[in-house]
Amino acid sequence: MKCTVVGKRVERKDARAKVTGETIYPSDRSREGMLWVVAVRAAHPHARILSIDTERAAAAAGVVRVLTARDVPGENAFGIQFHDMPVLCSDRVRYLGDVVALVGAESRRAARQAAALVAVDYQPLALLTDPEQALDPATPALHPGGNILHEVHFHKGNISVGFQKSAVIVERSYQLPMMDHAFLETEAGLSYFDENDVLCVESCGQYIYRDRKQIASVLGLAEEKIRVSAEMVGGAFGGKDDITVQIQLALMTYVTGRPAKMVASREESIVAHSKRHPASMWFKTGASKSGKLMAVEARFLSDTGAYASLGGPVLNLMAEHAAGPYLVPHVKVDGHVVYTNNGFSGAFRGFGCTQACVGIESQMDLMARALRRDPLAFRQANVLHQGDAAGLGYEMKTAVGAEPTIRAARAGKLYRQRRRIKKDRTHVSPSLAPFIRRGVGVASQMQGLGLGVGIEDQAEVEVVLGPGGAVRVKVGTTEIGQGAYTAYAQMTAERLGVPLEQVEIVGADTGTCPDSGATTASRTTYAVGNAILLAIAKLEQRRSAWAAQGTGRENLSARANFTVPTQDRQLGDGLPHLLYSYGTHVVLVEVNTLTGEISVEAVEAYLDGGRVVSPLGFEGQSEGGIAQGIGYTLFEEVLLDRGRFLNTNFDTYILPSSKDVPTAIHTVPIEVMEKSGPLGAKGISETCTVGVAPAILNALEDAIGIRFVRLPVRAEDVILAREESPHES
């Protein structure tokens, strides 16, 4: 099918307003007579609360109200999967982000000063910070159900037969760090009662309807009495999927009747919100002499910290993606996700695939090396095709673009010319040339799209045709920086045959927009796009019906609901998926063996997310995903010492700077059309980052002969590893 608006390099609808500073973000919102709200957080990562004395804080200048658990009218708990996080802790705190009181004051300064006056008497409890210890049934439990949140045990074929048939067996353990989302805008929002006595919360969530439901149960209010919006959010990456400030704001407004505003400091944000699950992984994989993958065995231990959040589904996706995009006859996967006092972890771009991919793609390289095979040819020879059985045994029923991405990567410049490129030292002073090593590494990946089996995954939208050809599309998903609104507008303009400028996207307000589901899981282009096309089909039906009657009408609207299709058989919460996006990354790294400095010099990304709706958005996702992947591999790690955060701002939590991300990024769309997708589209926002880490690790081994199994890899690790490996060439 030929498209005229979809696939065009159009400017993002929100770009100019963002660049000029006109965009209103949650932290920009204010209202006459508003209170500033500051949370009083736990002073210990694990303690019993003996008493909370708010008297001095409440009497402080400018303070209007200090709230504690007693002030919660409804259920004092919330959470995406289980309501296990207290809104306000009354008897126990389990991590430093737990909130014991909320101060509402006339100014931010007064609120902060009063927060320090809330006197909480704690009895510190034994800390649980070692995930291995959490597996021990003798360890005191952090939650009534014990310290194991969830476990998985899957097998396909017979793993011991698989290893018997293997000529090459590789076994390694991997350690992955806790990673912060580092969104630009910290958690922020504004709440107030409108003239109809509806409690409005203008905030930063990734799913406004779920936020509303959770606020309602905490306040004991009907959902219709609450309105939640989150139209433009300053970045999220999964870190705002859990409720952050929404309930706290709503509670303050509910109790005081006054508008309320919160903006977290960066230090507070890093302590409070979810993280990427730190994990230890063990992989044992085998391949036959002829280079056929025979067996993949993996064990995961994931640390969800103090609360469940999405720890279970994240572990499920680790298991689902453990065997990568490959056909493997014998698979065994076991995993546990446990509670500890190490902050808490939840959704993060990649959602378990990121971790699993580091393991399987490192193993793929190690096996190719042992078999003396070309790493991409080895992958290509084992790749999944449509109709094959996936790692966990279910059938890959939809379009599988893994092989075309590998084929394109093999034909790409970086891979084809890698021998010459690796030898290039023209940029180095001649005497230093012997100290410079270059390596090229690859990784392939797949990433489940949508929420998976067993989790409601629908998108409802409304398309309104106005006078003069104006089109308004009402969607409930949030613009968190990913550019989806532009993609929605392009699909709408394409299908209706109107100019792009005539399409307006009205977003993310429960007061005006239908429930389009969560802004997560690479799902919005696919799910919302399909819903838009369904609504337009309805409109056109009606229009032709009216035309047949000879009664033309200008104002016309239609709602449509699309349900993301799933596999028939459920293997776990959100497990497995029917649809996946695919990708292969090729990375050139340079290592200065004198200083240990690692630099990523070039990246080629071959990505299959079906049809590309918005090429600039696609490239932007890819480049941002690569930067985030470089951060995960070489720079970022939230450091904890006995449950306390050591690096809570960006002077010590090190993100890659623009100088640490190569300008030589080449993103190539591999458009394998997905029949069920809107105009053939799927999604790209996670697969574009997942393979970056293992591709860098593989390039490092190519460069200096050292296999790194712990992220992040820093100059210190390079020097240490070289000192420890005297056989290095």
Next chain:
Amino acid sequence: MLRILRLPALDQVIEILSAQESETLLMAGGTDILPRPAALASTRLLIDLSQVAELQGIALDAEGRIRIGAAVTHQEIVDHPLIQRKAQLLSMACSSIGSVQIRNLGTIGGNLANASPAADSLPALVCLAAEVALASPRGIRFLPVSAFILGPGRTARAADELIESVRIPVVTGRRVAFFKKAGQRRGMCCAKASVAMCAHRHGDGRLTKPRVAMGAVAATVISVPAAERVLADRVLTMAVIEEAAAACCEAAQAIDDIRSTASYRRHVVGALLTEGLAEIYDHMQDLARRQARRRRRRS
């Protein structure tokens, strides 16, 4: 209550300093002070020096030294032709401080007063034999940078003194210099370790009067006389470089902290010196080859 005074003239600052007790904080760019609300909490009076006329400007003083006013920003130093010609090492070091925004605000006086062991300008100033001019009611006194810096955050500045300027002696002849820094990333980073070096270059491949200083590997910036002795009056070769690098590693008294490890810091100062000197070696080889070509053409 915190009072903030922005003063236009040096005598006004000196007058207030001599009258006040402690709890007075001096600030120019504020890049070290503003991110630390705790430091401000115990302060009663903050004097903003950024507009003091006498603290501005880069020029030669009466004795022919380069005078850099204490409130001169890092970026002004990077861009100034006199610094680029006569004290290029300082320009190199200042260009690696923070980000453009930090360099546009932060000042050389602030970098000295803050006395961070990791400050980028300090190893360069030590190599250049710079002196700190301290102004007080008693007049101006001069201290070599190495005597001015006493420890992390500690300097020889008395409570009634302020840094008026930095003076750098002008040296003639052909010079080579480098500033190398290992950071946690390439842009906007604090040094895990840094090495500055300058020397006179001779046509026969010798370096004389070498000066080597290192940052972030001791409580203060330190010079490395052992490495200087290795390099002095020797023809630069890779073997000499290796020897000098070993002297740097030996001299480092590094610690573990959130940015790096003691063992890496000890290692990397040698690596940084090797990098810098190898580039100089290649440069000198290049010059020698060109000279030989010219000579051949003439004959």
